[in-house]
Amino acid sequence: MTAWLRTSRLGLFAVALLVGVGSGLGAVAFRYLVAFCTWLPTGYGQFGQAGWTGSAHLPWLGLGFFVLIPAVGGLIYGPLIYRWAREARGHGVPEVMIAVAERGGRIRPQVSVVKALASALCMGAGGSVGREGPIVQIGSALASSFGQWVRMPENRMRILVACGAGGGIAATFNAPITGVFFGVEIILREFSVDALFTVMLSAMVADAVAIPLLGDHPFLAAFPAGITLPHARDYLLVGLLAVAAGLIGLLFKTVVYGVEDLCDRLWKQRPEWARPAVGGLVLGLILLAVPQLYGVGYPVMDRAVGGRYALWFLLVLAAGKMLACSVTLGIGGSGGVFAPSLFVGATSGMAFGDLVSHLFGASAGPPALYAVVAMGAVFAAAVRAPLTSVASVIELTGDFTLTLPVMLAVAVATATSRALSYGTLYTTKLLRRGHDIDRTAPWRVFSDLKAADVMRPFPAPLPVPEPSPDDPTGDPPGHLSGDPSGELDEAPVLASESLTGTLRQLATRGRRDGLPVVSDDGRQLEGWVADATILRAIADRMHSVGGDG
Numbered sequence: 001m002t003a004w005l006r007t008s009r010l011g012l013f014a015v016a017l018l019v020g021v022g023s024g025l026g027a028v029a030f031r032y033l034v035a036f037c038t039w040l041p042t043g044y045g046q047f048g049q050a051g052w053t054g055s056a057h058l059p060w061l062g063l064g065f066f067v068l069i070p071a072v073g074g075l076i077y078g079p080l081i082y083r084w085a086r087e088a089r090g091h092g093v094p095e096v097m098i099a100v101a102e103r104g105g106r107i108r109p110q111v112s113v114v115k116a117l118a119s120a121l122c123m124g125a126g127g128s129v130g131r132e133g134p135i136v137q138i139g140s141a142l143a144s145s146f147g148q149w150v151r152m153p154e155n156r157m158r159i160l161v162a163c164g165a166g167g168g169i170a171a172t173f174n175a176p177i178t179g180v181f182f183g184v185e186i187i188l189r190e191f192s193v194d195a196l197f198t199v200m201l202s203a204m205v206a207d208a209v210a211i212p213l214l215g216d217h218p219f220l221a222a223f224p225a226g227i228t229l230p231h232a233r234d235y236l237l238v239g240l241l242a243v244a245a246g247l248i249g250l251l252f253k254t255v256v257y258g259v260e261d262l263c264d265r266l267w268k269q270r271p272e273w274a275r276p277a278v279g280g281l282v283l284g285l286i287l288l289a290v291p292q293l294y295g296v297g298y299p300v301m302d303r304a305v306g307g308r309y310a311l312w313f314l315l316v317l318a319a320g321k322m323l324a325c326s327v328t329l330g331i332g333g334s335g336g337v338f339a340p341s342l343f344v345g346a347t348s349g350m351a352f353g354d355l356v357s358h359l360f361g362a363s364a365g366p367p368a369l370y371a372v373v374a375m376g377a378v379f380a381a382a383v384r385a386p387l388t389s390v391a392s393v394i395e396l397t398g399d400f401t402l403t404l405p406v407m408l409a410v411a412v413a414t415a416t417s418r419a420l421s422y423g424t425l426y427t428t429k430l431l432r433r434g435h436d437i438d439r440t441a442p443w444r445v446f447s448d449l450k451a452a453d454v455m456r457p458f459p460a461p462l463p464v465p466e467p468s469p470d471d472p473t474g475d476p477p478g479h480l481s482g483d484p485s486g487e488l489d490e491a492p493v494l495a496s497e498s499l500t501g502t503l504r505q506l507a508t509r510g511r512r513d514g515l516p517v518v519s520d521d522g523r524q525l526e527g528w529v530a531d532a533t534i535l536r537a538i539a540d541r542m543h544s545v546g547g548d549g
Contacts, residue, residue, distance in 0.1 A: 005150045005152075008521060008522040008523075009194070009520070009521055009522075011522070012156055012159070012160075012194075012198060013197075013198065013201060015146065015147070015150065015152070015160060016159075016160065016163050016198045016199075016201045016202045017201060017202070017205055018146065019139075019142070019143040019146065019160055019163045019164050019167060019202050020163065020167045020201060020202035020203065020204065020205030020206040020209070021205055021206070021209055022139070022142045022143070022146070022164070022167075023135075023138075023139035023142060023143065023163070023164045023165075023166075023167030023168045023171060023202065023206045024167055024170075024171040024205065024206030024207065024208070024209030024210045025209060025210075026112070026116075026135070026138050026139055026142055026168065026171075027135050027138075027139070027167075027168050027171035027172040027206065027210055028171065028209070028210050028213045028214060029116075030116050030119075030120065030131065030134065030135055030138060030172070031131070031172060031214065033116060033117075033120040034119075034120045034123050034124060034131060034296075036120075036124075037120040037121055037123065037124025037125075038123065038124040038295060039124075040057070040124060041055060041057060041058065041065075041069050041072075041073075041124065041125060042055045042056065042057065042065075042069075042124075043055055043056025043057040044056065046295065046296075046298070046299050047294050047295055048126075048287075048291050048292050048293065048294030048295055048297065048299075048300065049292060049297075049299035049300050049303060050291075051291050051292065052291055053291070055069075063288060066126070066284050066287040066288040066291060066294070067281060067284035067285060067287070067288055068284065069125050069126055069284070070125050070126040070127065070280035070281070070283040070284045070287065071277050071278070071280035071281045071284060072125065072277075072280070073121050073122060073124065073125020073126065073127070073276075073280060074122075074125070074275075074276025074277035074278075074279065074280035074331065074332070074333070075274075075276070075277040075280075076121055076125075077117070077118040077121040077122055077125075077276060077333075077334065078272075078273045078274060078275060078276035078277055078332060079273040080114060080117060080118050080121075081114060081118050081273075081332070081334065082272050082273035083273070084110055084114045085108065085110050085111045085114035085115065087108075087111060088111055088114045088115040088118050088119075088137070088334055089118075089332055089333075089334055090133075090329055090333075090334065090429070091129070091133035091329060091335060091336050091337045091426075091429075092115060092119075092133035092134055092136055092137035092334070092336065093132075093133050093136050093137070093186070093187075093336070093337075093426050094426050094427070094429040094430050095107075095111075095137060096136055096137055096140045096161065096165060096187055097186070097187060097189075097426060097427070097430065097437060098430055098435055098437065099140070099144070099161065100158045100161050100162065100187055100188060100189075101189070101435075101437040102435065102437070104154035104157055104158065104500075104501055104504055105144055105147065105154060105157035105158040105160065105161040106144060106148060106157070107137075107140055107141045107144040107145070107161070108141070109141065109144075109145040109148075111137060111138075111141040112137070112138045112139075112141035112142050112145070115134050115137045115138055115141070115334065116134060116138050118334040119131075119133075119134035119334040119335050120134075122276075122328065122333045122334045122335055123295050123296060123335055124295070125280070126280075126283065126284065126287050126294045126295060127283070127295070127328040127333045127334075127335050128283070128286075128287075128293045128294070128295065128297070128321060128324035128325045128327075128328050128340065129296070129325055129328050129329065129333060129334070129335020129336055129337070129339070129340060130296055130335055130336035130337060130338050130339025130340055130342075131172055131296060131335070131336060131339060132169060132172070132173075132336040132337075132338035132339060133335055133336025133337060133338065134334065134335060134336060135168035135169065135171075135172045135336075136164075136165040136168055136169065136182075136187070136336070138168060139164035139165055139166075139167050139168030139169075139206075140161045140162075140164040140165045140168075140187070141164070142164055143160045143161050143163055143164030143165075143167075144157065144160065144161050144164070146160070147160045147161070153493060153494045153497050153501065153505070154497060154498070154500075154501030154504060154505065155494060155496060155497050155498060155501055156494070158188060159188065159194070159195050159198050159199070160198075161187065161188075162183035162184060162187045162188040162195065162199050163183060163198060163199050163201075163202035163203075164202070165179075165182060165183045165186075165187045166179035166180050166182055166183025166184070166187075166199045166202055166203045166206075167179060167183075167202040167203050167205070167206030167207075168206065169182045169183070169203075170202075170203035170204070170206045170207040170210075171206040171207055171209065171210035171214075172210070173219045173392070173395070173396060174207060174210070174211065174214065174215070174216070174217070174218065174219050174395070175207075175219065175391070175392060175395035175396060176200075176203040176204055176206075176207040176395075177203075177391045177395055178388060178391040178392045178395050178396075179199075179202075179203035179206065179207070180196070180199050180200050180203045181385070181387040181388040181391050182385070182388045183199040183202075183203070184196060184199055185385045185387050185388050186383065186385050186388060186426065189437070217398075218395070218396060218397055218398030219395075219396045220298070220301070220302070220396045220397050220398075221398065222302040222305075222306070223302070223305050223368065223372060223397045223399070224305065224306075224366065224368045225397075225398070225399050226399065226401060227365070227366045227368055227369045227372075227399070227401070227402070228365070228369070228401050228402075229365045229369065229405060230362070230363060230364075230365050231363060231365075234363075234364060234365050235405065235408060237356055237364060237365075237370075238370075238373055238405045238408055238409055239408060239409075239412055241349065241352050241370055241373060241374055241377065241409060242373075242377050242408065242409040242410075242411075242412035242413045242416070243412060243413070243416055244348075244352065245345060245348070245349070245374050245377030245378045245380075245381055245409065245413045246377065246381040246412065246413035246414070246415075246416030246417050246420075247381075247416065247420075248318075248344060248345075248348055248374075248378050248381070249341070249377070249378045249379070249380070249381025249382035249413060249417055249425075250381060250382075250416075250417055250420055250421050251322070252322050252337075252340075252341060252344060252378070252382050252425065253382055253421070253423075253424070253425045253428060255322045255323065255326045256322075256325070256326045256329060256330075256337070256425065257428055257429075257432070258326070259323070259326035259327055259329075259330040260326070260329065260330040262330065263275075263279065263327075263330035263331055264330075267279075272332065275331055275332040276331050276332040276333055278331075279327065279330070279331025279332065280331065282327060282331070283324065283327050283328055283331065283333075286320065286323060286324050286327060287324070289320075290316060290317070290320045290324075292317060292320075293317070293320050293321055293324040296339050297321065297339065297340075297343050298339070300317065300343070301342065301343055301346045301347075304317065304346055304347050304350050304371065305346055305350055305368045305371045305372070306368075307350075307367070307368070309347075309350075311351050311354045311355065314347045314348070314350050314351040314354070315347075315348070315351050317343075317347040318343075318344050318347040318348040318351070321340055321343045321344050321347070322340070322344055325337065325340040337382070337425055338379065341375075341378050341379040341382050341383075341425070342375045342378075342379060342392075342396075344378055345371075345374040345375035345376070345377060345378030345379060346371045346372070346374065346375050347371075348374055348378070349370045349371040349372070349373060349374025349375065349377075349378075350367055350368065350370065350371035350374075352367075352370050352374065353365075353366070353367025353368065353369065353370035353371055354367050356370070369402070369405070372393060372397055372399070372402055372406070373393075373402065373405050373406055373409045374409070375392075375393050376389040376390060376392065376393035376406045376409060376410050377389070377406075377409040377410055377412070377413035378413070379392065380409075380410040380413045380414045380417070381413040381414060381416060381417040382417070382424065382425040383424045383425050383426055384414055384417055384418060384424045386410045386411060386414045389406075389410045389414075390403070390406055390407055390410050393406050394406065422438075449498070449499040449537065449538075449541065450495065450496055450497060450498060450499070450502075451493045451494065451495055451496070451497040451498075451499075451501075451502045451517050451529055452495040452496070452517065452526065452527075453499075453537055454499060454502065454529055454533055454534045454536075454537035454538075455493075455495075455517045455526065455527035455528060455529040455533055456527050456528050456529070456530070456533045457526060457527040458525065458526065458527050458528075461519070461524040461525060461526050462524065462525040463523065463524060463525070464518060464522060464523055464524060464525055492515060492516040492517065492518045492525075493505055493515050493516070493517045493518070493529055494517075494518060494519075494520055494522075495517055495518065495519055495520055495526055496520050499534070502529060502534070503534065506529070506530070506531065506534075513530060514528050514529050514530030514531070514533070515528070515529055515530075516528060516529075517529050
């Protein structure tokens with residue numbers, strides 16, 4: 001059974017459906033877990049939007065609640081992360097990206113559980129981070145665990161991890177198109193028909209699973225609908241805002257990693273498990289100054305775009321969110337940066353909208369329009385994922401009339417960010433560890449080699465042996481040349497598997513004499529791959545490259 005799942009295209013689609021169900025249910029469970037962990041100390045499902053209002057469950061703490069609760073939360077999730085899954089610290093998406101790029105999509109199974117608990121505790125205790133990073137890591141870990149269980153080839157394992165990430169995003173934000181683009185553009189980082197269709201399948205199923213439990217309305221349904229630019233010349237203002245948003249996105253990245261470096265220098269060699277508790281006091285002082293920064297902050301975004309805050313306070317919220325999010329991550333907290341980037345974009349964009357309304361009057365258009373446009377532009381500048389950025393703003397607000405201004409702002413902000421900086425908010429974390437998943441390394445001159453290029457081909461393809469009722473063991477025939485009476489159960493290599501994936505499978509699962517290579521549809525045995533055949537293919541490639549030079 002597992003051989004069919006890992007070798008046939010229909011098997012890949014079947015696993016993608018299961019991953020969609022799992023990531024959808026995981027997203028729903030995580031949403032409720034965050035709400036519960038917020039209600040437990042505060043007495044409310046969402047907290048902070050009312051300003052200096054104390055906890056309903058701990059009224060005797062007064063406003064001191066804002067200072068103490070982040071430290072208490074850190075005392076719980078700090079040891080949890082340190083003991084069980086240290087990769088659960090931070091915003092999570094870079095860990096998934098490096099797992100896909102360099103580890104064949106392998107993520108430890110316990111990461112999903114630890115990430116869910118730690119992130120929910122962090123956000124419930126005031127951590128000023130978002131849900132997207134945790135749900136991406138949770139969905140990806142679930143997909144990777146299932147893929148490892150059925151011994152999926154690495155090229156398909158990577159697609160499955162993208163399915164888990166995309167399904168999680170689709171379910172938690174009711175945004176299936178955003179989920180598809182997030183999985184393919186940010187996690188998988190390659191576009192192919194198989195990858196797009198498979199991730200699309202998971203995102204669709206995950207959203208369908210979540211809708212009966214979370215509702216069918218746009219995630220940011222409270223935002224004004226039907227807002228448009230009154231004049232074509234207002235696109236000049238959108239372009240100006242996009243440049244500013246590009247700079248804000250870069251500033252956000254700089255502050256995140258600058259605060260992390262500062263925290264590292266101050267903490268030095270002290271126990272890492274205690275860092276969130278001690279640092280939580282610093283975070284608490286920020287929350288005491290601006291309570292609206294408590295937790296994820298979507299209700300505050302609704303109020304900002306609804307015109308409830310003055311221009312100066314919008315700027316305070318934008319700057320404060322960058323600082324509070326950076327401190328949360330710097331002290332060892334767990335949570336995402338997608339929601340904070342939307343928060344920064346919405347508040348700074350609304351401030352820009354208020355400003356141009358004062359300068360140009362009604363002809364500049366409603367300020368809320370600039371808030372929505374800036375949400376996509378800041379996120380695009382921070383992570384340089386224009387397709388995901390456009391889709392997220394349109395789907396989260398449910399307003400397709402904003403498509404053109406959002407596209408313009410995202411394009412300009414992305415170009416501004418790319419011209420001024422190399423790493424993104426996600427990849428800079430990997431660059432600081434010595435991993436550059438964007439730039440081609442010298443050893444990748446052989447990256448276009450596939451298993452079909454390095455195998456010893458059979459004179460003619462052989463049919464894949466079918467399991468025989470007379471052979472209860474299901475053992476594969478010896479060297480694929482004996483009586484085909486068994487089922488292939490040793491994870492054969494797909495012909496389209498990359499050289500890197502083929503080498504890793506030989507090292508971790510292969511016998512001393514190699515592994516079989518099957519066609520991508522899993523129906524034909526095409527050859528045999530071993531160390532000697534790979535070395536011969538590499539030598540031939542080096543000889544041909546040298547001859548061309």
